[in-house]
Amino acid sequence: MFSNAKKIIDIVKYRWIFLVISILLIVPSIGAMGYLTVKTGAPLLVGIDFTGGTIIQYSVDTKLSNVDIANVREKLSAEGIENPVIQILTTTSNKEGKSKSTEIISIKTAFDGDKNSNKTNTVTNTITSIYPEAKLVQVSSVGPTLGKELMKNSIIAVLLAIVGICAYLSLRFHFEYAMFAIFTLVHDVLFVLGVFAFLGIFYGVHVDALFISAVLTVLGFSVHDTIVVYDRIRENLKFASKSATFDEVVDASVNQTLTRSINTSLTTLFTLLALYFFGGVTTKDFVLAMILGISVGTYSSIFVASVLLVFYNHVKESKKVKA
Amino acid sequence: MKNKKLLFWLIILLVLGCIYVVTQKPTKLGLDLVGGSRLVLEAQTTSTIPKITPDNMDSLKFAIEDRVNAMGVAETVVQKEGDKRLIVEIPDVSDPEKAKEFLGETAELEFKRPVQNFDGTEGWVPTGLTGKDLKKALVSTNSQNGEWVVSLEFNEVGTKKFGNLTKELVGKQMAIFFNGELTSAPVIQEPILGGQAQISGGKGGFEYEEAKKMVDLLNAGALPVPAKIIEENTVGPTLGADSISNSKFAGMIGLSFVMIFMILYYRVPGLIADIALVIYSLIVFSIFKIIPVTLTLAGIAGFILSIGMAVDANILIFERTKEELRVGRTLFTAINLGFERAFTSIFDSNMSTIITCIILYILGTSVVKGFALTLAIGTIVSMFSAITVTKNFMHLLFGTGNLKHPEWFGLKAEEINSAYVADETKRENAKFGILD
Numbered sequence: 001m002f003s004n005a006k007k008i009i010d011i012v013k014y015r016w017i018f019l020v021i022s023i024l025l026i027v028p029s030i031g032a033m034g035y036l037t038v039k040t041g042a043p044l045l046v047g048i049d050f051t052g053g054t055i056i057q058y059s060v061d062t063k064l065s066n067v068d069i070a071n072v073r074e075k076l077s078a079e080g081i082e083n084p085v086i087q088i089l090t091t092t093s094n095k096e097g098k099s100k101s102t103e104i105i106s107i108k109t110a111f112d113g114d115k116n117s118n119k120t121n122t123v124t125n126t127i128t129s130i131y132p133e134a135k136l137v138q139v140s141s142v143g144p145t146l147g148k149e150l151m152k153n154s155i156i157a158v159l160l161a162i163v164g165i166c167a168y169l170s171l172r173f174h175f176e177y178a179m180f181a182i183f184t185l186v187h188d189v190l191f192v193l194g195v196f197a198f199l200g201i202f203y204g205v206h207v208d209a210l211f212i213s214a215v216l217t218v219l220g221f222s223v224h225d226t227i228v229v230y231d232r233i234r235e236n237l238k239f240a241s242k243s244a245t246f247d248e249v250v251d252a253s254v255n256q257t258l259t260r261s262i263n264t265s266l267t268t269l270f271t272l273l274a275l276y277f278f279g280g281v282t283t284k285d286f287v288l289a290m291i292l293g294i295s296v297g298t299y300s301s302i303f304v305a306s307v308l309l310v311f312y313n314h315v316k317e318s319k320k321v322k323a
Numbered sequence: 324m325k326n327k328k329l330l331f332w333l334i335i336l337l338v339l340g341c342i343y344v345v346t347q348k349p350t351k352l353g354l355d356l357v358g359g360s361r362l363v364l365e366a367q368t369t370s371t372i373p374k375i376t377p378d379n380m381d382s383l384k385f386a387i388e389d390r391v392n393a394m395g396v397a398e399t400v401v402q403k404e405g406d407k408r409l410i411v412e413i414p415d416v417s418d419p420e421k422a423k424e425f426l427g428e429t430a431e432l433e434f435k436r437p438v439q440n441f442d443g444t445e446g447w448v449p450t451g452l453t454g455k456d457l458k459k460a461l462v463s464t465n466s467q468n469g470e471w472v473v474s475l476e477f478n479e480v481g482t483k484k485f486g487n488l489t490k491e492l493v494g495k496q497m498a499i500f501f502n503g504e505l506t507s508a509p510v511i512q513e514p515i516l517g518g519q520a521q522i523s524g525g526k527g528g529f530e531y532e533e534a535k536k537m538v539d540l541l542n543a544g545a546l547p548v549p550a551k552i553i554e555e556n557t558v559g560p561t562l563g564a565d566s567i568s569n570s571k572f573a574g575m576i577g578l579s580f581v582m583i584f585m586i587l588y589y590r591v592p593g594l595i596a597d598i599a600l601v602i603y604s605l606i607v608f609s610i611f612k613i614i615p616v617t618l619t620l621a622g623i624a625g626f627i628l629s630i631g632m633a634v635d636a637n638i639l640i641f642e643r644t645k646e647e648l649r650v651g652r653t654l655f656t657a658i659n660l661g662f663e664r665a666f667t668s669i670f671d672s673n674m675s676t677i678i679t680c681i682i683l684y685i686l687g688t689s690v691v692k693g694f695a696l697t698l699a700i701g702t703i704v705s706m707f708s709a710i711t712v713t714k715n716f717m718h719l720l721f722g723t724g725n726l727k728h729p730e731w732f733g734l735k736a737e738e739i740n741s742a743y744v745a746d747e748t749k750r751e752n753a754k755f756g757i758l759d
């Protein structure tokens with residue numbers, strides 16, 4: 001039936017391999033999140049958007065080293081700023097083809113809710129006493145109650161999005177298809193969260209409110225990719241179910257959509273990589289989360305979503321035989 | 324074919340309209356791109372106001388607007404968010420800290436009289452005379468010791484109240500509380516009937532800054548309910564400018580890569596998709612300007628991502644068209660089938676994106692909202708551009724008949740007729756095929 005179609009991957013035959021690969025992707029991710037939960041109480045290192053706090057950033061022209069950071073920390077402590085977290089970021093700006101890099105000192109402290117304490121001024125005075133040319137680049141400050149609220153809203157948003165997508169897919173496909181699409185989606189999101197948990201453990205990367213949008217976009221993309229494959233399976237089943245087995249239909253459908261899946265991811269990755277390397281420093285983690293999510297989403301739509309259907313069908317068939 | 328030509332001219336007309344809008348209307352840029360301060364204020368309940376009502380919020384909004392306007396910065400925005408929050412946006416503010424102090428202060432001025440408590444201690448009770456009874460306040464100096472003082476001028480009611488109060492309290496102390504703190508408690512020597520008073524800064528006197536701030540706050544009027552700053556985001560103008568130029572640069576590079584890839588892989592249809600992509604960008608930007616959507620960094624990311632969606636639709640269509648051509652269908656049929664069969668995928672996958680966007684828009688913070696809005700607009704427009712625009716151009720360019728130049732589609736001559744499909748698909752069934 002499908003003998004003449006181009007066959008690139010024997011998806012059904014090697015289904016166990018793909019299952020193992022997915023387990024290898026997911027188990028360490030869950031492990032890293034578990035480790036962080038035990039250590040910090042949250043599966044990821046969360047930034048001030050969720051915990052509350054103040055981040056003040058200054059740009060300076062000189063190149064900064066660890067000695068400079070220690071110096072800044074000491075001076076700030078002397079001024080009564082307790083336990084500041086100091087980071088150096090390097091941004092490059094492209095103006096008329098010339099790229100210029102600037103160092104940014106980022107200082108994180110507890111939320112400054114008391115309007116009489118005026119922490120920002122204290123920090124600014126301290127920094128300008130060390131680097132007279134320093135310019136205030138950005139201040140962000142979030143109250144602790146607002147942070148908790150954002151965390152709650154984010155979790156609700158993710159759950160609602162999953163329910164919404166599940167409802168839509170049940171309507172358009174089968175409920176089982178919807179369940180497997182959700183399973184694939186959770187697979188992708190867990191992977192992205194896991195990588196960020198590792199980045200948190202090893203590089204101290206914190207996630208912010210933008211990260212939630214990235215996760216939600218990954219969620220949308222993952223389903224997007226899965227739908228394209230399932231749509232093809234749905235179509236092929238409709239017209240070929242009598243002369244081909246379910247496994248053959250899945251194999252053919254995946255192979256038919258393979259070029260599309262890869263080309264789409266490539267074009268999206270082009271724009272995302274451009275954003276990652278040339279875009280602003282503030283959106284870097286956001287873009288990285290999407291690059292990871294879209295890569296794993298393409299993988300899972302080809303190798304996980306379809307394989308799950310095959311496994312499910314085998315179980316269903318064997319039950320039928322027994323009955 | 325006649326309809327196709329008409330549609331083509333309609334598309335051209337739309338493009339011209341979009342070019343007009345894009346060049347004539349200004350883009351609304353968010354504070355993270357132009358620089359400025361964005362503050363979120365939350366109304367606080369007090370013993371006298373146990374619950375924040377919509378009326379409270381309205382009057383708080385007016386009071387805050389007055390204060391913001393008093394700062395003399397153009398294009399400030401004060402808007403309500405939820406039941407008890409206000410978002411204040413101040414572009415190009417030179418000293419964000421000062422703005423912050425200014426907004427959060429309640430400016431509650433109260434005159435109190437002494438009272439003997441039951442346990443014998445002394446305390447103060449309100450007299451009913453407050454900052455509301457003021458006409459204006461100004462900074463001046465005390466003629467005797469040269470210290471800075473705040474001069475008050477009462478309105479008609481205030482003058483009467485103040486006169487009566489000082490008459491009663493001759494020889495006693497009267498306390499002046501500012502924002503709940505005792506500022507000074509002079510002993511009244513004689514009744515003051517002229518409606519004028521001075522507040523000295525107590526023992527050490529006022530610093531000029533202190534007196535000036537108090538005057539500014541008094542003149543701006545008290546906030547009807549106390550408000551606290553719960554979120555602040557200030558972006559310096561250089562960072563904003565850098566973000567714009569960086570995003571533009573990144574967008575250009577990403578877009579050029581996509582366009583080159585499309586031409587290399589899909590040849591002539593790829594070129595058509597590229598043109599459709601330019602039209603797509605024009606339409607989306609016009610919509611951004613007409614609504615208007617305030618473009619933030621996250622919003623730009625949403626737009627760039629929607630370009631991915633737009634290209635995806637074209638890739639889906641071209642892959643299907645190529646398949647149909649391999650089967651040996653004529654151009655017209657192959658193109659139509661390519662579009663029709665790809666449509667379910669495009670529709671279902673875009674719907675799931677839009678569902679996510681709607682949820683994000685409802686529940687998200689303003690950053691997330693901006694992202695969801697641009698992505699949703701982009702996704703909807705991409706359905707139009709990928710389907711209507713690309714299809715129209717394909718039909719007009721390739722016409723009907725058999726495929727004479729397979730290389731235009733990136734196909735090899737020997738590939739044609741080398742495959743056959745599962746079955747003759749009934750178009751109407753394929754369009755919204757639902758599994759049973």
